[in-house]
Amino acid sequence: MSVSIGAVNELVSVIQGQLAARSPARRPAGRAAPRSTRYAPDQLTALIEQRVRLIGADDPQRGRKAFRVFLEAVLLSHFGEALVADPKFFQVVDEIQSGLEADPACARLIGRAIDHLLGQAD
Template structure:
């Protein structure tokens, strides 16, 4: 089971690394503005875990798309934690999550990590 936990942590690091690279590419003024918004409106780690667990429990166990939905909950939470929870009201945020999830599932290396993360997330609820 430790390897599954490691895969979730590894996936979080991959996502955070990509977010950091994209943030560094933003214009300096925009970076500062985005950083300030994120600092003031981030989920606390304990709230983030509770939110993920609550939302995963709400997905029907017999839902054929349960794994994808579980990963989406996780991905949304990581992104909201990074960029700030204020984005939950922005419809473009959810389009971005769709695009990221499709890209990750399309990449062979990421897909394996995604599958391991799903297994770990489902084992925890």
Template sequence: MSRIEGSQLALLIRGQLNALRLSNADITKAARKSSETQSATEVSLDSREEADSAASLQQRIGIAVRSIPPDNPGRKRKVLRVFLEAVLLQELGENLKSDPSFSTLVDQVQTLMEQDEALSRACARTADVLLAQAYRATDKRAMR
């Protein structure tokens, strides 16, 4: 992976993380705002699809993150891997899940990201955010 491709991947991942940080309402507002030139029907459909996609991604990541035991010494690295897998599958297609080389691809991407100092710090922050979100969602459900 070249430096440019790594930067593009980092931008994609940052974008996905930012989307995960937004609530469904915020995602809908942002989509509507950026699509002001589209018809009201197109905006509504696009917003709903984007919100559904982000919510689905967030839910899948949260379930997988909560399944990693808190005392697991490689927990943050595993959390990041869950995130990378989810983002790559969303961007490249769910059919890759059954491809035996997909796991190798994820390993290579994660290793390259961890070797870059700035990306490594961003990876650690991403894992922290994902852990906090996963357990915050659980706490909210328990309060209902």
């Protein structure tokens, strides 16, 4: 089954909108992630595909883990990869993922994004 990348792009837009709304309260004014730590779109896609391929095909949580990889990559791309060293980063990812999964509209987009992510990894 071929799934359009549209769901992934739409989900990225939702996440980026939420991040933009939260960013001023989370970071000191004017402090964006340094350019050198941000991924170009093709690098981000390659990183996501590579990490999703590492998830076992028989893993019952494969879809959720694939979405987690996607979400982490989007957040690190937005805020800079140095955050991966911050222990609170993964807690924030947990909270964002739970919030997105709890929202019915986002849950549908997540399902479509997972279909796309797993289709690219197979």
